[in-house]
Amino acid sequence: MEKWDVVVVGGGPGGSYAAKTAAEAGLKTVFFERGRKSGEKNSSGCGLGQRWWRDFPELMSELQELPSVRKIEMVVINLIDEHDRLRYRCGTTGSDLCANRWPHGMDGISIYRRDLDPFLAGKAVAAGAELRTSTLISDVLMEGGKVTGVKTEKGEPIGAEVVIAADGAMSTMARKAGMRNRWGGGCTLVPQLDFGCNEQKMDDIIGNAEWCWFGPLYGTYQVNFRDGFHIGAGQWLRDDWDEKPLDMMKKVVSIPGFQAMCRAIEAKPREYQAHLLPWLKKPPKTYMAGMMLAGDAAGFPCPLEAEGIWHAVVSGREAANTAAWAISRGDTSEKALAEYERRWRASNLGKEHEFGEEFVNLWNSSIFDPKLMARQIQLLLEFSMLHPFSIVFDWGDAHMDCFNQHLEHLMDLAPEFGEFGKTYIAPLGRGIWPKNVKRILATVKPRVPGLRRLSDENFFKVVARLSKGLAPFLDPAAKQDAPLPREAYGAGGR
Ligand SMILES: Cc1cc2nc3c(=O)[nH]c(=O)nc-3n(C[C@H](O)[C@H](O)[C@H](O)COP(=O)(O)OP(=O)(O)OC[C@H]3O[C@@H](n4cnc5c(N)ncnc54)[C@H](O)[C@@H]3O)c2cc1C
Structure with missing residues (x-):
């Protein structure tokens, strides 16, 4: 042998x-x-x-x-509502911080x-x-x-x-x-459709970007290559799973905004695939x-x-x-x-994988649940209206009135989504760096009259008592401010 x-x-x-x-x-x-x-x-x-x-x-x-x-160089997010309408498109190229973090920034x-x-x-x-x-x-x-x-x-x-x-x-x-x-759960099936495209038109229309389509669609991403792209959608494989992979794709490709993009870049379907992908809380x-x-x-x-x-x-x-x-x-x-x-x-x-549980729970109750997403899109759209440029172009009323109306509407939605925030977003709070928590609290303290008289040490102790979730960050024995090893975060450090 x-x-x-x-x-x-x-x-x-x-x-x-x-x-x-x-x-x-x-x-x-x-x-x-x-x-x-x-x-x-x-x-x-x-x-x-x-x-x-x-x-x-x-x-x-x-x-x-x-x-x-x-x-x-950019990620473009498209939000689709339950009537298949493209309601919001935005791109993120990162900030100065991203650009300076490593030699090639966000690229x-x-x-x-x-x-x-x-x-x-x-x-x-x-x-x-x-x-x-x-x-x-x-x-x-x-x-x-x-x-x-x-x-x-x-x-x-x-x-x-x-x-x-x-x-x-x-x-x-x-x-x-x-x-x-x-x-035993936590694996997804990803149906994926690959398209060949006109390279020049992709350069002009898509540019150097990844695209995502979010809505009542399962999580859908579009990866753009030199002269083609593929689009895929994910969903957990679970016992009550009744969606055929191809049907998941059909929902995406029938969105008018998606079809318009395909026409513009002369996209032609080339290959259909379905692959398994482990998407676990922890390995x-x-x-x-x-x-x-x-x-x-x-x-x-x-x-x-x-x-x-x-x-x-x-x-x-x-x-x-x-x-x-x-x-x-x-x-x-x-x-x-x-x-x-x-x-x-x-x-x-x-x-x-430290936040695997929180991330997977979040997906399970949002992107991977099309019925929930149909509603959550409303919330996301309302958030998007608080964006400075959105307010500039809301011509429905005087601009400050528009801003207040959107704020009010967002607050109206809050009770419905409060539970979601408490269950799925709040647990991520334990990931906020101690030094950032301290900076926020230190900014708040002098502005609240009753708190000014407390020493910093006592103030942090009180906050730790009040907020169980923050306790680990505020424990002085945890040496939270000790610098993290440089190699752990790359050249930029944290
Ligand atoms: C649709 C889809 C899109 C994805 N998009 C991205 C993305 O954009 N970016 C990203 O980082 N990740 C992405 N992923 C995840 C990524 O593809 C995987 O995490 C990655 O390929 C894992 O690499 P691997 O080498 O562990 O396994 P694989 O890439 O699966 O490679 C395993 C290899 O082993 C071979 N093999 C299997 N069994 C045997 C055997 N018994 N004998 C001999 N050979 C065998 C296979 O032929 C294969 O070549 C995506 C996954 C899917 C399904």
């Missing part, structure tokens, strides 16, 4: 980066991809956000040259997976890993509860000191090794004796907006580094590989 230091299952972003890192660490590494080449079987394309510039600047520089790339790129995945696989091969395509891994080899290798569909056994399973949302490896059977256990899970196989995609490629690459890297460390100590037991979970939890990847 052939024997490798590291066997990686999956030639997607997670697998390729794991293989690259393991090979660079001097480990004898092979990675297996069931497709004829990497990217062949994966979702059509993806957006890569700003943190790619922070964490993988060399890769990002090279990726700019690939044929399908369109830059992202990201959109790229087809047919370009991205082979590029990343090529990096692993260049580092010395062996890539075997058109090879389906169908089982794990186990001895005494420890994974000792994998088995190909043809029955060929391949031995390994460590297996890294980066085989996507359906992870055969996780199931065969007994780590889990189904996700389940990610290691066992002899094996670690990376990327979607581990359930890593961001619980807020399901970005998953950065997560796959970062977890692949951590898994390979842990493999190198464990092999060098001659110990690949479960206890040793627990180091992987400790490492990713301590990294930016772990931070990403």
Whole structure:
């Protein structure tokens, strides 16, 4: 039986980066991809956000040259009401803070997976890993509860000191090794429609932007590539799920505003796909004796907006580094590989999941619930009318009267949405940095006559008593103002 230091299952972003890192660490590494080449079987394309510039600047520089790339300099939000009318369109390009945070500010790129995945696989091969395509891994080899290798569909056994399973949302490896059977909720099905377009017209009309369509539609995003785009919609897979994926797409493509855009850029449907995507409150256990899970196989995609490629690459890297460390100590037991979970939890990847529960609950009760969204659009539209430019162009009455009328209407809506705010928005308050909470309170204190006489220390103690939710932030023992490690947040720090 052939024997490798590291066997990686999956030639997607997670697998390729794991293989690259393991090979660079001097480990004898092979990675297996069931497709004829990497990217062949994966979702059509993806957006890569700003943190790619922070964490993988060399890769990002090279990726700019690939044929399908369109830059992202703006995100355009379209709000649709229950009558399919486009009611609001706005764009965000970030602020000075975003522009200065990293060398490339808010910029990201959109790229087809047919370009991205082979590029990343090529990096692993260049580092010395062996890539075997058109090879389906169908089982794990186990001895005494420890994974000792994998088995190909043809029955060929391949031995390994460590297996890294980066085989996507359906992870055969996780199931065969007994780590889990189904996700048990928290996985979404994403139907997606890809369109070819006139590149020049896309430049003129879409520009360098990602688009989203929100309304009674499920969460719908539009990723724009050089000469095409794809649109996808998400929904949890749950027992009462009765929507057919294609019907979810039909709702989106029948919006008149969407059709107008398609006409303008000469969009023609090319391909329909439906993929699973783990969208979890928190990833389940990610290691066992002899094996670690990376990327979607581990359930890593961001619980807020399901970005998953950065997560796959970062977890692949951590898994390979842990493999190198464990092999060098001659110990690949479960206890040793627990180091992987400790490492990713301590990294930016772990931070990403700290608010998983709150984010997922929020989506469940908004974007992923079209009936609720039909109503919530009213609230969002009312908020949008408090925007300075909206008030300037509300010619219904004297401008200050218009402003007051909108404010009043928003307050009228408050009781209906109060419960939503209390249940889903307020819990996010624990994420506000202590120093910001203190700054807000310090601004309030001198303005309230009765509070002026209190010392700062007593004032914060009183607030902590009154507000249980703020207590952890106000605990002086928590050393909240100690500077956070620079590497935790990139060059800009916090
Ligand atoms: C529709 C959709 C849109 C998305 N958009 C974005 C986006 O814009 N930005 C973003 O960051 N993320 C996005 N994501 C999430 C992102 O695609 C995933 O998180 C990411 O691809 C995970 O990478 P991975 O390497 O873990 O898994 P995958 O990309 O799924 O790769 C797994 C690889 O393993 C191979 N494989 C599977 N089983 C076996 C086996 N048994 N033997 C051999 N090979 C096997 C597969 O063929 C595949 O190449 C999107 C996901 C979906 C579904």
